[in-house]
Amino acid sequence: MRAPGSDESYLRIAGLTVGYGSTVVLRGLDLDICRGELVALLGASGCGKTTLLRALSGFIEVRGGRIEVDGRDITRLPPERRNMAMMFQSYALWPHMTVRQNVGYGLRLRGLPRAEVRERVDGVLAMLGLSDFAERMVDRMSGGQRQRVALGRALAVEPTILLLDEPLSNLDAKIRHQVRHDLKAIQQRLGITAVLVTHDREEAMILADRIVVLQDGGIAQAGTPEEVFCKPATAFVADFMGADNAIELTAEPRDGALVLRVPGASSEAVVAAVPGIGAGAVRALFRTQAARLCAGDAILPDGLVLPGVISQRTYPGGQFRYMVQSLGRTFLIDDAEARDVGAAVGVYLPASALHVFPAEGLPDDAVAASSPVSKECSSCASLA
Amino acid sequence: MTFRTRVLPLVLTLPALVVVAVLFLVPLGYSLLSAFEETETGEFGFGNFAKSFEFYGWDMLFTVIITGLATLLIGALSIAIGGYLVLGGHPRLVAAMRWLYRWPLFIPFIVAAQCMRTFLAKNGIMNNLLVTAGVIEPLSAQSFLDWRGILFTFVWKQTAFAALLVSGAMASLDPATIEAARNLGAGKLRVLVEIIVPQVRVTVAVGMILSLVTILSVLSVPLMVGTGSPTMLTVDMAFRINSYGDYGVANALGFLTYLLAATVAWFYLRRGVSTGGTP
Numbered sequence: 001m002r003a004p005g006s007d008e009s010y011l012r013i014a015g016l017t018v019g020y021g022s023t024v025v026l027r028g029l030d031l032d033i034c035r036g037e038l039v040a041l042l043g044a045s046g047c048g049k050t051t052l053l054r055a056l057s058g059f060i061e062v063r064g065g066r067i068e069v070d071g072r073d074i075t076r077l078p079p080e081r082r083n084m085a086m087m088f089q090s091y092a093l094w095p096h097m098t099v100r101q102n103v104g105y106g107l108r109l110r111g112l113p114r115a116e117v118r119e120r121v122d123g124v125l126a127m128l129g130l131s132d133f134a135e136r137m138v139d140r141m142s143g144g145q146r147q148r149v150a151l152g153r154a155l156a157v158e159p160t161i162l163l164l165d166e167p168l169s170n171l172d173a174k175i176r177h178q179v180r181h182d183l184k185a186i187q188q189r190l191g192i193t194a195v196l197v198t199h200d201r202e203e204a205m206i207l208a209d210r211i212v213v214l215q216d217g218g219i220a221q222a223g224t225p226e227e228v229f230c231k232p233a234t235a236f237v238a239d240f241m242g243a244d245n246a247i248e249l250t251a252e253p254r255d256g257a258l259v260l261r262v263p264g265a266s267s268e269a270v271v272a273a274v275p276g277i278g279a280g281a282v283r284a285l286f287r288t289q290a291a292r293l294c295a296g297d298a299i300l301p302d303g304l305v306l307p308g309v310i311s312q313r314t315y316p317g318g319q320f321r322y323m324v325q326s327l328g329r330t331f332l333i334d335d336a337e338a339r340d341v342g343a344a345v346g347v348y349l350p351a352s353a354l355h356v357f358p359a360e361g362l363p364d365d366a367v368a369a370s371s372p373v374s375k376e377c378s379s380c381a382s383l384a
Numbered sequence: 385m386t387f388r389t390r391v392l393p394l395v396l397t398l399p400a401l402v403v404v405a406v407l408f409l410v411p412l413g414y415s416l417l418s419a420f421e422e423t424e425t426g427e428f429g430f431g432n433f434a435k436s437f438e439f440y441g442w443d444m445l446f447t448v449i450i451t452g453l454a455t456l457l458i459g460a461l462s463i464a465i466g467g468y469l470v471l472g473g474h475p476r477l478v479a480a481m482r483w484l485y486r487w488p489l490f491i492p493f494i495v496a497a498q499c500m501r502t503f504l505a506k507n508g509i510m511n512n513l514l515v516t517a518g519v520i521e522p523l524s525a526q527s528f529l530d531w532r533g534i535l536f537t538f539v540w541k542q543t544a545f546a547a548l549l550v551s552g553a554m555a556s557l558d559p560a561t562i563e564a565a566r567n568l569g570a571g572k573l574r575v576l577v578e579i580i581v582p583q584v585r586v587t588v589a590v591g592m593i594l595s596l597v598t599i600l601s602v603l604s605v606p607l608m609v610g611t612g613s614p615t616m617l618t619v620d621m622a623f624r625i626n627s628y629g630d631y632g633v634a635n636a637l638g639f640l641t642y643l644l645a646a647t648v649a650w651f652y653l654r655r656g657v658s659t660g661g662t663p
Contacts, residue, residue, distance in 0.1 A: 059563055079566045086567045092560035096582040105578075106568035157568060 010035040010193055011056075011161060015065035018048075018055045025051045027217040028065065033210075038187050038194040040208035042201065044240065047214040049197045053163050056195060057086050069160055085159035089166040091150035093138040099125070099149050100134040106157035124152045127186070144175045151183070155190065162187070162194040168203060180206050201241060205229065213237050235283060235357040243285040243355050245331045247306075251282045251356070260284065260304065260354065262327065267305045269351035281359040290353035293322060293335040294346045303350040306331075310343050419635035432636035439620075440637065446614035447600070448644065450531060454538040455596040461539065462546035462591055466554040466584075467576040470562065488544040497608040500537045504528035504609070533609040534616070538599050545598075546591030553587035554580055586655065593652045597645045617641050 009032035018026040025048045033039050041049040054060045056067060058079035067075045074082050085106070093102050104121040112120075125131045128148040133141065138149055147167065154162055167183070168176045184207050187194055198204050204211050205225040212222040213236075221233040232238035239246075249260045253273060260269045260282070294300060296307050308326030315321070319334040326347055333347055422431045437444070465485050472478040488496065503509045506527040514520045528536065557580065565579045566572075581588065606616035617637050624634040 057563075057567055059566075079563070080569045080571060083569075084567065086564065088560040088564060090558055090560050092558060092564040094561055094565075094579060094583070105565070105570075109569040109574070153564075153568070 008035075009033065009068075010037075010070055011195075012068040013052075013056075013065070014068070016052070016055060016062060016067065017064035018051055018060055018062055024063075025217050026055070029218060031212060031219065031222070033193060033195065035193055036191045037209045038184075038196060038207060039210045039212055040196040040198055040204035041212050041214055042198060042204045042240070043214035043220075045199065048217045049199075049214050050165060052214070053086070053165055053195060053197045056161070057084055057163055058082050083157075083159055084161045084163055085154035085157055086163040086165060087150050087154045087167045089169055091146045091170070093146055093149055093153070095137070095139045098135050098137055099130060099141070102138055102149055103152045103156050106153065110157065120156060124156045127155075128152045143171055144179065147171060147179060151186070155186070155192075160193065162192050164194060164196040166198055167196070169198075169200070176203075183207060213240060232285075232355055235285060235355075238285045238355040238357070243287045243290075245286050245288065245291070245333075247284050247286075247327070247329060247331075247349075248359060249282050249284050249304075249356075250280065251277060252279050258356070260351070260356065262304050262306055264327075265304070265306065267299065267303065269302060269304050269349065269354060271351050271354060271356060274356060277356065277358060283357050283359045284349075284354045285357070286349055286353045286355065288321065288332045289334050291331070291333050291347055291349050293324070293333055293337070293339065294348045296344045296346045298346050298348070300348050303348055303353075306347040306349065308345055308347050310339055310341050310345060313339070313341055415635045415638055418631055419639040421632055423630055423632040432632040433640075435633050436636045436640065439633075440617065442614040443617055443620050444640065446531070447616045447641075450534055450538070450616060451596050451599045451644075454535055454542070454599055455592050457535070457539045458543050458546045458595045459588055459592045461543045462550040463576070463581055463588060465543070465547040466551035467572075467580060469551045470554045470557075470580065471572045471576060473572075485547050486544055488541045489548065491541065493541060493602050494604040494608070496537055496541045497605045500533055500540075500605075500609050501529065504533045504536065529609055529611050531610060534606050537605050537609050538602070541605075542595045542598060546588075546595050549587055549591040550584060553584040557583055589655065590652065593648045596648055600641055600645055 011033040013029060013031040013033075016026050016029040017024065029048075029052065031039075041052060043049045051060060055062055058074075058077060058081075062075055065075070066073055069082075094105070097105070100118075100121055103124055104117045107117040107120055121134070122131070125134055128151065130145065130148055130152065133145060138146060141149065147170070151167070164183075168179055171179060180203060187207075196204070196207055198207075208225060210222060211225055211228045213220045213228060215234075215236050221228055221237045223231070228237065229241050232241055232243065235246075247262070250263055252259045252261070254270075256273050257270050258273050258277065260271060261267070294305065298305055306326045308324040308331070310322050311325050311330075312323035313320055319336050320338060322333045322335060322339065322345075324331045324333055324345065324347055331347060339345065419432055420428045420430070422429050465481065469478055469482055472481070491499070501508075504527065505511075506525055508527075510528070511520070511525040515522050515525060561583070562575055562579060565575045570578065601618065603618040603622055606619050607622070610616070610619075617640070621634040621637045624630040624637070
């Protein structure tokens with residue numbers, strides 16, 4: 001998968017196969033990353049994202065394929081000769097060293113004069129707002145400070161590639177939100193090539209120039225955050241990107257478009273024609289925030305209205321979140337209006353909210369081969 | 385309330401206290417008193433210590449050197465073994481090392497000493513192997529049943545124990561701290577010296593201190609392997625008792641040995657206090 005808008009790959013992964021024992025984790029994976037690009041590897045636990053990062057850093061022996069950096073084959077090089085810096089999920093700071101010693105260790109390994117090490121460490125600490133803590137032992141630092149020390153240690157050696165292994169997962173929510181933007185700003189300012197592993201969709205969307213969604217050791221989809229969010233290539237990607245309400249519909253091609261209906265209901269939604277999908281059953285996924293509630297007998301334009309009953313109401317903030325039982329399924333729907341549990345409602349699904357895929361039961365490769373089939377949501381119109 | 389909080393705990397710990405008192409504190413106190421009791425006159429004084437230094441001064445120095453050297457070697461080897469188990473690149477060799485290094489743990493000192501007698505003697509297995517391999521001439525073969533044999537036996541026997549402690553501590557480190565150093569460009573030796581050992585230094589020290597105390601108390605090895613003079617204090621103590629029935633000098637030697645062990649124990653305990661009770 002080549003980086004969009006670029007004809008030169010800086011980090012090239014070709015046919016990479018990696019496994020543990022008899023288990024093959026990555027299966028012939030191909031990925032090109034441009035210089036200065038931040039790519040997020042996103043996926044569920046066990047999909048191979050951390051394995052890919054560890055293969056890049058040299059901590060796992062590769063069974064097949066190649067890893068190249070700027071045209072140089074590094075597939076068999078030991079970790080210490082790859083000039084990549086990794087930021088670990090646990091931060092992996094050395095508790096017997098001060099902040100300054102941690103950050104300067106990589107520079108010391110490179111044999112730089114002591115004065116230059118000190119100068120560069122001071123620069124990194126100043127950039128990360130850690131100047132006042134230079135002589136403090138790292139085990140006396142807070143989680144957020146440790147995270148910055150770990151980042152500083154990785155950045156101090158000016159690596160060719162920065163590898164980030166769930167770097168924010170140990171921070172509490174408030175700090176995490178702030179640090180995301182700090183991390184992105186630093187990466188952009190330094191123009192460093194980075195690979196980020198995360199299972200946090202929002203984190204990937206904010207930090208990454210490009211998101212690579214991994215599934216079962218392969219790439220399910222790669223693209224900009226907007227592309228992956230608005231045009232998921234498979235039902236798995238759509239589900240992972242938050243479209244976790246699913247419904248079976250019937251499709252009927254008409255005048256170059258696809259008309260979607262709920263069996264037994266009169267409303268219909270018209271979406272763009274989808275290669276590989278003709279008349280018959282399809283599976284549609286939609287986000288909690290993309291649907292809304294209406295009266296059970298409402299007739300609304302260009303969308304489906306499903307009859308349902310509210311079975312639960314919560315308030316996560318901003319809007320109410322309703323659990324609605326409809327057509328034998330359970331949906332989560334956000335709506336601003338306060339409604340009672342037990343009330344009969346209609347679930348309005350605008351055509352733009354629907355991501356349509358072949359119905360379940362089709363072979364996996366048929367699903368994977370299908371191109372993005374959702375009608376563009378309003379926020380993604382510019383992607384067309 | 386009073387019974388449950390004050391009396392019951394005492395009752396529960398009483399058996400252990402009695403065992404410690406009867407089997408350790410009373411004999412220790414009796415030995416200490418006996419060390420200061422003149423054998424001929426029955427009066428208290430430093431005569432036994434004077435005699436100990438006069439007769440066994442070189443043996444005291446020999447004991448300090450042998451135990452110190454053995455302890456240092458044990459520390460170094462345990463670090464090397466632990467480091468290989470953590471950083472070793474060849475999985476089969478690492479597995480073999482993991483399996484092999486513990487064997488001496490299950491061999492008593494007296495058996496180890498007997499094994500070394502057949503291994504290190506002039507016509508022992510080691511020399512035969514060296515001659516067969518053409519490394520030495522038969523005429524240049526020499527016996528190692530002296531200070532070298534004692535040192536070799538102690539190190540061989542006790543390294544397994546220290547390595548067990550040290551490798552356990554190394555294995556419990558966050559592997560990411562090791563990977564982080566390698567990721568930044570550190571070779572394996574540098575990772576061992578600069579990253580791993582500083583993090584397990586307390587465990588290394590514990591292994592070395594416990595080994596030193598063990599070595600100080602072993603009689604069979606210097607008796608069976610070290611055939612000449614000087615020898616170790618345990619041999620002298622046994623000799624004073626068995627040959628002369630001189631418990632006074634034997635206890636004085638024991639007291640000095642205890643002082644040596646107590647010195648390192650003091651460092652160990654002081655470290656424990658400074659780290660909040662963690663050994």
